[in-house]
Amino acid sequence: MKALTCGAARLQLDAFYDQELPLAAQIAMHKHVAACGDCAAELDELRMLRAAFSSVARARVPISDDDRQSLQSTVMARIKAERSAALSTRLSRCSRTCGWCMPASAPPRRPPRACS
Numbered sequence: 427m428k429a430l431t432c433g434a435a436r437l438q439l440d441a442f443y444d445q446e447l448p449l450a451a452q453i454a455m456h457k458h459v460a461a462c463g464d465c466a467a468e469l470d471e472l473r474m475l476r477a478a479f480s481s482v483a484r485a486r487v488p489i490s491d492d493d494r495q496s497l498q499s500t501v502m503a504r505i506k507a508e509r510s511a512a513l514s515t516r517l518s519r520c521s522r523t524c525g526w527c528m529p530a531s532a533p534p535r536r537p538p539r540a541c542s
């Protein structure tokens with residue numbers, strides 16, 4: 427089997443680390459990183475990065491009562507704003523069809539009828 431170049435090895439480094447390569451390619455990568463200090467260093471860096479990401483992903487970040495209260499207020503304000511916007515849109519659509527929901531400055535032009 428032809429020896430891997432560093433360029434070819436680097437392209438497969440993630441798959442090698444994840445043991446996703448076919449057996450022959452996995453063996454060739456193992457031989458290459460055992461003999462190549464640069465690629466071995468890349469593999470070590472990949473290993474450290476993966477470990478760091480993994481520990482961050484598992485970490486639970488504590489949230490203070492103030493932050494929790496702020497988040498809750500922000501979410502509730504957003505919900506109210508969206509409900510208000512939805513009501514405004516419905517009233518606008520209704521006023522165009524029946525005239526009953528028009529603001530006081532623009533009195534209904536037609537007698538009210540059921541809104542849909």
Ligand SMILES: [Zn+2]
Nearest residue numbers: 432435462465
């Ligand atoms: Zn190499």
